[in-house]
Amino acid sequence: MGGDAPLVRERLRELSGPDLYRRNAFRVTGASTCAARRALVRRRQQIATAAKAGVAVGSADAGPEDLRAAFDVLDHPQRRIVDELFWLWDAPDATCPCEPELHRQHDAAVRAHARALEGEVRGPDAARRPAGGPKQHPAGGKKRGPKRPGRGPRRAAGEPQRAAAERRDQLWHSAAQLWRKLLGQRAVWAHLRHRVAALDDKRLTETAVTVLEAEVRRVLVSAVTGLAARTEDPARLARYCAQWRWTGPGLLGEALEEQLTPLYEAAADELREAGDRLAGAFPDGGGKTAATAVAGDLRARVVPVVERLGAFTGLGMSLGVGQLADTTALLLNNCAVALSPASDTAPPDRESFGLLDLALRLKLVRGDAADDRAEPGAAGGGRCLVLDGQAGLRPGRCRAGDGSAATRPEGRAGRGRHPGGRPAVAARTAPPEPGRVRRPAGRPAGRRPALRLDGDPAQQLRARPRLACRR
Structure with a gap:
């Protein structure tokens, strides 16, 4: 293995777990995965200027230390390439020769997995909050009809929970299937090799892509298994874990x-x-x-x-x-x-x-x-x-x-x-x-x-x- 393999593995260990996407440097800084070095310098200056003026820029839950650590990751190409794999590719400044469909499939997998994990860590409403909240009748509008005794309140109370559970199940199922389909395509690794060439840094070689290809499944599995010891519903999480058996025997x-x-x-x-x-x-x-x-x-x-x-x-x-x-x-x-x-x-x-x-x-x-x-x-x-x-x-x-x-x-x-x-x-x-x-x-x-x-x-x-x- 080349000299960049240890740093790649170190960054993979840092991202492993339920916070796989939340700690991603591109999410924290709001920078594009295709951003050049000059663009990152400008982004860093924008955030510093906005912070002095009291304006929040970048991730809403990121503090000054989080931003500093994220830009340090982006300054090291061996660590940056790991975060590129686990964030959005369909950017306006993308220059790779990939088919647009590959970028859409990759981003769909990332979004579904990130939303599923967010729902587990921060509650079911974090993954998808109902737009507009409960329906309100305007003044003078049509009044509600009489409630059916014994059935109306119970049905109204149970439907939101069932709908939230169905959305959560669908997110986990989609995340597992989308990542499985994505990692079966050689074009994914061709994209990352193109990114290695585009970064044009002597510290980064194609060895990093080889390490990512060998370890990506382990990192994906760690995101769901990291919730096993703290979830309030182990039986439900066990169902989600079973959807990732395709990652490999024993993993x-x-x-x-x-x-x-x-x-x-x-x-x-x-x-x-x-x-x-x-x-x-x-x-x-x-x-x-x-x-x-x-x-x-x-x-x-x-x-x-x-x-x-x-x-x-x-x-x-x-x-x-x-x-x-x-x-x-x-x-x-x-x-x-x-x-x-x-x-x-x-x-x-x-x-x-x-x-x-x-x-x-x-x-x-x-x-x-x-x-x-x-x-x-x-x-x-x-x-x-x-x-x-x-x-x-x-x-x-x-x-x-x-x-x-x-x-x-x-x-x-x-x-x-x-x-x-x-x-x-x-x-x-x-x-x-x-x-x-x-x-x-x-x-x-x-x-x-x-x-x-x-x-x-x-x-x-x-x-x-x-x-x-x-x-």
């Missing part, structure tokens, strides 16, 4: 994993700590108090992360999302057991029902195929977690046809490693076989297994199950 999953791994590791750490707290409380007789506190922490800090991660399963990530969901469901299940009444005649605790419903819901959050498979045990069962009063969560052996752990644990649960090389929850839980809860052979009388993650929760609570823990 989408890698980008998502880079954004979501910190959340995954934080949730795994929370689960290990919650398991230790729940197990250590029972020898001291504080089981219900600990279960209430642990359940509250799981609801607030772990369950939202598991549900967010679950929305992006099936998109190529190697994170063990299914394993994380299973372990969370198991701890919620054990909290529900600890909060259940000790008497057969006492009514079940309402909080136990809520925790069981949440555990059953998380059981549906599954990860990749390898994460879904239970590890076979020596007796034909799978691995599950045993709540040990002294050692915390420990991996144990589930007997065949039974959803509870054997009384012989296999050792303290350590900080396991996921096949992808990242920390993972140490043990897996095998989905229990549907049917009645059976006590495994060798379990002491009066020691019942924890609630199953299938079947009727009310029936299981009436059976007065106890928390499966070792004293």
